[in-house]
Amino acid sequence: MSKTVRPTVRASKLLAAMSTSDKLALLTGVDTTAAPYADGGAGYAGYVPPNPRLCIPALTLNDGPAGVADGQLGTTAFPAPIAQAATWDPGLEQSLGAAIGWEAWQKGIDVLLGPNVNIARVPENGRNFEAFGEDPFLSSAMAVADIDGIQQNPVIATVKHYPVNSEETNRYSISENLDERTLREIYLPPFVAAVKDAKVGAVMCAYGLVNIVYSCQDANLMGTVLRKELRFGGIVVSDWNATRSAPASAAAGLDLVMPTSANAVTTLAAGIEAGTVTPQLIDQMVTHVLTSMFRLGLFDHPPPPRQNVYLAHVSTPADEGVALQVAEEGTVLLKNAGNTLPLHLGAHKTIAVVGAPAGAATSAFVGGGGSAYVTAPNAITPLQALTTRAAKAKDDVTYADGTDPAAAAAVAASADVAVVFAYDQEREGYDRADLELPAGQDQVIEAVAKANPHTIVVLDTGGPVLMPWLDQVAGVVEAWYPGEEDGTAIAAVLFGDAEPGGRLPQTFPTSDTALPTSSPDQWPGADDAQDAIFSEGIDVGYRWYDATKTAPLFPFGFGLSYTRFRYRHLKVKTVGSNVTVKFTVENDGRRAGTDVPQLYLDDPAAAHEPPKQLAGFQRVDLQPDETTTVMLTIPKRSFAYWNTTTHAWTVAPGLYRILVGSSSRDIRLRGFVRR
Numbered sequence: 125m126s127k128t129v130r131p132t133v134r135a136s137k138l139l140a141a142m143s144t145s146d147k148l149a150l151l152t153g154v155d156t157t158a159a160p161y162a163d164g165g166a167g168y169a170g171y172v173p174p175n176p177r178l179c180i181p182a183l184t185l186n187d188g189p190a191g192v193a194d195g196q197l198g199t200t201a202f203p204a205p206i207a208q209a210a211t212w213d214p215g216l217e218q219s220l221g222a223a224i225g226w227e228a229w230q231k232g233i234d235v236l237l238g239p240n241v242n243i244a245r246v247p248e249n250g251r252n253f254e255a256f257g258e259d260p261f262l263s264s265a266m267a268v269a270d271i272d273g274i275q276q277n278p279v280i281a282t283v284k285h286y287p288v289n290s291e292e293t294n295r296y297s298i299s300e301n302l303d304e305r306t307l308r309e310i311y312l313p314p315f316v317a318a319v320k321d322a323k324v325g326a327v328m329c330a331y332g333l334v335n336i337v338y339s340c341q342d343a344n345l346m347g348t349v350l351r352k353e354l355r356f357g358g359i360v361v362s363d364w365n366a367t368r369s370a371p372a373s374a375a376a377g378l379d380l381v382m383p384t385s386a387n388a389v390t391t392l393a394a395g396i397e398a399g400t401v402t403p404q405l406i407d408q409m410v411t412h413v414l415t416s417m418f419r420l421g422l423f424d425h426p427p428p429p430r431q432n433v434y435l436a437h438v439s440t441p442a443d444e445g446v447a448l449q450v451a452e453e454g455t456v457l458l459k460n461a462g463n464t465l466p467l468h469l470g471a472h473k474t475i476a477v478v479g480a481p482a483g484a485a486t487s488a489f490v491g492g493g494g495s496a497y498v499t500a501p502n503a504i505t506p507l508q509a510l511t512t513r514a515a516k517a518k519d520d521v522t523y524a525d526g527t528d529p530a531a532a533a534a535v536a537a538s539a540d541v542a543v544v545f546a547y548d549q550e551r552e553g554y555d556r557a558d559l560e561l562p563a564g565q566d567q568v569i570e571a572v573a574k575a576n577p578h579t580i581v582v583l584d585t586g587g588p589v590l591m592p593w594l595d596q597v598a599g600v601v602e603a604w605y606p607g608e609e610d611g612t613a614i615a616a617v618l619f620g621d622a623e624p625g626g627r628l629p630q631t632f633p634t635s636d637t638a639l640p641t642s643s644p645d646q647w648p649g650a651d652d653a654q655d656a657i658f659s660e661g662i663d664v665g666y667r668w669y670d671a672t673k674t675a676p677l678f679p680f681g682f683g684l685s686y687t688r689f690r691y692r693h694l695k696v697k698t699v700g701s702n703v704t705v706k707f708t709v710e711n712d713g714r715r716a717g718t719d720v721p722q723l724y725l726d727d728p729a730a731a732h733e734p735p736k737q738l739a740g741f742q743r744v745d746l747q748p749d750e751t752t753t754v755m756l757t758i759p760k761r762s763f764a765y766w767n768t769t770t771h772a773w774t775v776a777p778g779l780y781r782i783l784v785g786s787s788s789r790d791i792r793l794r795g796f797v798r799r
C-alpha cells in the first residue's frame with residue numbers, strides 16, 4: 125500500500141490511461157473457468173480478468189460469512205455468523221475476520237463476499253444463520269469487527285445485502301415494503317457502521333425490491349444515501365444476476381455487475397454511443413473499483429504465486445483455534461435443571477448420545493447451505509469428541525442415530541445421562557416452512573426424555589426452533605451451526621472444560637404465531653408472496669415482544685452460565701454530551717465463568733420508541749469471587765430516533781431510563797439520564 129499517494133489519486137492517474145473498453149472490462153465479470161487457479165471454474169464465485177497492459181490485477185470474488193466458501197478446499201469452516209453474534213465478542217470476531225481474510229488471500233481471492241448484515245426479521249428466513257441476529261447495535265458491532273479483521277489483509281470485504289433482504293421466498297422478485305423510519309433505525313445501521321466505522325471496501329445490493337424499486341437500481345438508497353450521505357467511495361457490486369438493466373443500475377450507483385454480463389458491456393457501450401450513459405458516469409464507476417483496490421492493497425500486495433492453489437490447504441492451527449473459541453463462546457446454555465451440566469458423572473457411567481448430527485459432522489450439520497456453505501471434510505463429530513472426553517473421566521458412550529425413537533429410547537434408558545443432538549437445515553434460496561424441528565426429531569426427543577430424566581438436548585440449528593418437549597428435558601444447549609470444531613467445542617462445553625459463553629442474538633418464540641411477523645402479509649408476503657409488508661415497523665425482534673407484552677420462549681440476550689453473577693453500584697455520568705455508565709459485576713458462584721451484561725435504553729414517550737433498545741454490552745470473564753467494573757459509553761446516536769419530518773436523527777428531550785441486565789428480560793439495575 126502506498127504511504128504517499130492517496131488511493132483516489134492513484135485511481136485517477138490509472139483511469140487517465142484507460143480506453144473505454146479497458147474501463148467497461150472492469151465493470152463486470154467473466155466466467156470463472158477463466159480464473160487462473162480455478163479447477164474447471166470450481167471454487168470461485170466471480171472473476172474479473174486482469175488488464176496486463178495497465179498492470180491491473182484480476183479480481184477474484186468469493187463468499188463468505190462463515191469462511192472461504194464456494195467449494196474451496198483446505199479452508200476453515202468457522203461457526204455460522206449467528207453463532208459468531210452469540211459470542212457478543214467483537215474482539216474475537218475481529219480475529220475470525222482476520223483469519224478468513226488471510227485464508228482468502230492465500231487462495232488468490234481478493235474480494236470476500238461478507239459479512240451479511242441483514243437483520244433477522246423473520247425467524248423462518250433460510251439465511252437466518254448467515255447474519256448476526258435481530259438487533260442493529262449488536263449486528264453493527266460484529267460487522268465492524270469482522271470487516272476490520274478481513275481488511276487487515278489485502279482483501280476487500282463486502283457488506284451485504286443492501287439495504288434489506290429479510291426472506292428467501294421469491295427472493296428475486298419480492299418487494300419488501302417498509303417505512304423510512306424503520307429502514308433507518310433497524311435495517312440500515314449495520315451498513316452505515318460498515319461504511320463509516322469499518323471503511324468497508326464494497327457493498328452488495330440485494331436481489332429483491334424495496335418499496336417496489338429494485339435494490340440494485342435504487343437511486344435514492346444507493347445514490348443519495350450510500351454515495352452522498354455516507355460518502356461511500358468504494359465498490360457497489362450487484363448480487364449475482366441482480367442487475368436488471370446495467371445502464372439503469374449504473375445511473376443509480378452500481379459499479380460492478382456480477383457474475384458475468386456481456387449484456388452489461390453491450391448496453392453500457394450502446395448507452396455511451398447514444399449519449400444516454402455519460403463518460404463521466406463510467407469514469408466514476410471505474411474510480412470506485414480502482415479506489416478500493418488501491419486502498420486495500422490489491423495492487424501492492426498480490427496474492428502469493430503458487431501452484432494448485434485450489435487444492436492448497438490454507439487453514440492453520442491458529443485459525444482452527446479461533447473457530448473452536450467462537451464455537452465455545454457462541455454456545456448458549458438455555459436450560460440446566462438441577463445443574464445437570466456440566467457433566468460430573470463419576471467414573472464408569474454411561475452417556476447415551478443420540479441424533480444424526482452427533483454421528484456425522486458433515487458440512488451439512490456444521491454449517492448452513494448456499495453460498496455461505498464451507499466444506500468441512502475434517503469436522504470432528506460430537507460422538508468422537510464425547511467418546512474421547514468421556515474416556516478421560518472413565519465413562520462410556522453409547523450411540524443411536526435417532527432415526528428410530530424406540531431404539532433411541534432403549535439406548536437412553538440404559539444410560540446415566542442422554543444427550544440428543546437435533547438439527548434444522550437452513551439454506552439460501554428457501555425459507556423454512558415453520559419453526560418445528562424437521563424429520564420427527566421432536567418425537568425422538570420426547571421418547572428419550574421419557575426413558576431418561578437426565579436428558580440434554582443440543583440444538584445444531586441456524587435460528588429459533590420450537591421446543592414442545594422443553595418441560596420434559598433437563599437441559600438445552602443451542603450450539604448453532606458450529607463449524608468444523610463442532611465435536612471438540614460441544615464436548616468441552618458439556619464437560620465444563622469451557623464455559624457456555626453465548627447469549628441469544630435473537631428471540632426464540634413460544635409458537636409459530638406468537639412472533640412479530642405472524643401475518644401472511646408480513647411473511648411470506650401479500651399478493652402470493654410478492655409484497656412483504658413490514659407492518660411491525662420498528663418493532664422487530666425483542667422490541668415487538670416488549671411492545672406487545674408477549675412472552676418469548678427465550679428472550680434476546682439470554683444465556684445461562686455454570687456460575688452466577690451479581691450486578692451492583694450503577695453510576696451514570698454525563699460529561700459534555702457523553703453519557704458513561706459504570707457498574708460492577710461479581711462472580712459469586714464457585715466456578716470461573718463468563719457473563720455478558722447488557723445495557724438497554726428506554727426513551728421518553730415522546731420518542732415513540734420500543735420499550736427498550738440495546739445500547740451497550742461487554743463480555744467479562746471472572747474467577748470465583750472476582751469483581752470487575754464495567755464501563756460503557758452510550759453512543760450519541762442511541763439517544764436519537766429517526767425524525768420523518770426533518771429526515772434526520774433527533775433527540776427527544778426528556779428522561780431516558782438506563783437498564784442494565786443479563787438479558788432483555790432480566791433487568792437488574794436501573795438509572796436514568798436527562799437529554
Ligand code: BGC
Pocket residue numbers: 169187237284363364495
Ligand atoms: C448470494 C450472495 C452471494 C452470491 C455469490 C448469491 O446467490 O445471494 O450472498 O455472495 O450469490 O455467491
